[in-house]
Amino acid sequence: MIPLDAVYALAGLLFMGVALAVGLDPGERRGMVRAGFYFLLAVSFLLGGQLGDAANGALVLGLVGLAASGALEGGKGEGDVRPDFQPAPAWKLFVPALTLPVVAMVASLVLPQVRIGGAPLLSPVAKSLPAMAGLALGVLAALALAMGLLRRPLTDPVQSARGLLQAVGWAALLPQLLAALGAVFALSGVGTAVSHLVATALPSPDRLSVVLVYCLGMALFTIVMGNAFAAFPVMTAGIGLPLIVGRFHGDPAVMGAIGMLSGFCGTLVTPMAANFNLVPAALLQLRDRYGVIRAQAPTAALLLAGNTALMYFLVFPKP
Amino acid sequence: MHAHGPDLWPLIGVGVLVAGFMVRLNPLAVVVAAAFSSGLAAGLAPLQVLAALGKAFNDNRYVSLIWLVTPVVGVLERAGLRDRAREAVARFRGPGGGAMTVGQLLLSYFMVRQVTAALGLTALGGQAQMVRPLIAPMAEAAGDAMADPRLTPDQRDLVRAHAAATDNVAVFFGEDIFIAFGSVLLIRGVLAGGGHEVSPLAISVWALPTAALALLIHGARLLALDRRLRRGGR
Secondary structure (H helix, E strand, C coil), rough: CEEEHHHHHHHHHHHCCCHHHCCCCCCCCCCCHHHHHHHHHHHHHHCCCCCCHHHHHHHHHHHHHHHHHCCCCCCCCCCCCCCCCCCHHHHHHHHHHHHHHHHHHHHHHHHHHHHHHEEECECCCCCHHHHHHHHHHHHHHHHHHHHHHHCCCCCHHHHHHHHHHHHHHHHHHHHHHHHHHHHHHHHHHHHHHHHHHEEEEHHHHCHHHHHHHHHHHHHHHHHCCHHHHHHHHHHHHHHHHHEEEHHHCCCCCHHHHHHHHHHHHCCCCCCCHHHHHHHHHHHHHCCCCHHHHHHHHHHHHHHHHHHHHHHHHHCCCCC | CCCCCCCHHHHHHHHHHHHHHHHCCCHHHHHHHHHHHHHHHHCCCCCHHHHHHHHHHHCCCCHHHHHHHHHCCCCCCCHHHHHHHHHHHHHHHHHCCCCEEEEEEHHHHHHHHHHHHHCCCCCCHHHHHHHHHHHHHHHHHHHHHCCCCCCCHHHHHHHHHHHHHHHHHHHHHHHCCCCCCCHHHHHHHHHHEEEECCCHHHHHHHCCCHHHHHHHHHHHHHHHHHHHHHCCCC
16 A cells, blocks of 8 residues: 555655755855755655644744745756757657656556555545655656656756755745645634625625625635635535525536636635645746736636626526 | 624734735745634634644645656756757647747647546646646747747746646636546535535536636637737736
């Protein structure tokens, strides 16, 4: 059985390698502080499952402290491009590049079916495991292929990962931390408070206003929590089922489908959904951290209006 | 506690988050401050908040697994992947037989991404795997061919941002058509919890009108992006 911890350990080894590469490079300004950040990250991925909750919390404070001290600014970037640089033949680059998503996809579909001696290969407790194990296998396959075809030095994977990660800087940690914040918000009752506010915003309940409040509430709630999956159960139990389905006999399938997609419109405009909105801005080195959100906002607004109209016309039974 | 309804004090964390982001403090520190404000406002002890944050951080490690792609992407980029992607796009032809524009390129990617996501193949794309190494350099190359002489830095950022946005919009409004996608199963579970048994297929067909609308709206915006780039605007 492959537990999710094996995939985490792989990432832990990568972060440990980056910490060593940064710490051992005399050319890195404040290299030891910066290496400390990647070292703590490696500890979290290698040992986080064995540490207690409070110890993990202390780890978070350490990581955030190092990041907020500004020590991560100005690390060595992706390396300088030599003027005599000749790109490798196209096929040697495109074949490994496409191997990654293809292997990741096939593995995520096939691995859950694989059984060895009657026992499932993947540990069944973690629902996100097939996608993550697929990603890890895709990375390993693409890396093996790339190293074989391109004959790069063996230190190249870690050194180039270090270049990319340092270009992203502290933003690399933001998505995971925001996801954690979503959980703390939920524990603190932020969801209940928001749904209470949305419910009190409801004027006289008629068909149009319940659809408006449900669709806009899904988007608003998603903007706050960063995740439509967190918004859906609360809004549906609070407004969708009692009013749209219960009082006005709307079709639950239409309401659920279009309601969730209204939440996705909120996902497009919130920094809380950092993995979709802030990570690509960092990966693409946009000068505006919110550049991707700005590019998505008009589509999100028009589509939310469209979803609200679609639900209004489709959800209620024909007279 | 308030007699009139749920406690609204935990919302203070949302306020801290918004204010902190707006005055551009380090976002990691802002997130930790927001977690502590909401948790303390909800009556948790500081150590309880710390433990809750630590547990949630540990449970969400899978979010950071995306950085596993950096060695592959880095090795390929050091060997010239982005240069080759730029050259490849120069050979693509648009509908008029001319060089492919940014909008046409991204719209083609949008359609492939939306259809494959609808078939359950969401892993066949993504920001780190596809957009950064392939789609963004291709879109920039298409943009350079449209601009005179090249894209300005502002235009380049705009084209990159649209490459990322195209991937997001296409996958968000494609994946819900696939009956085994997580959100379809969540919708089914929540409705069943309220006493309404609905088949996954009944839910996924109602994702189709929105999917068509997303293609229309975002496609029109991508073609408008071409006009904006030709006018020289950012």
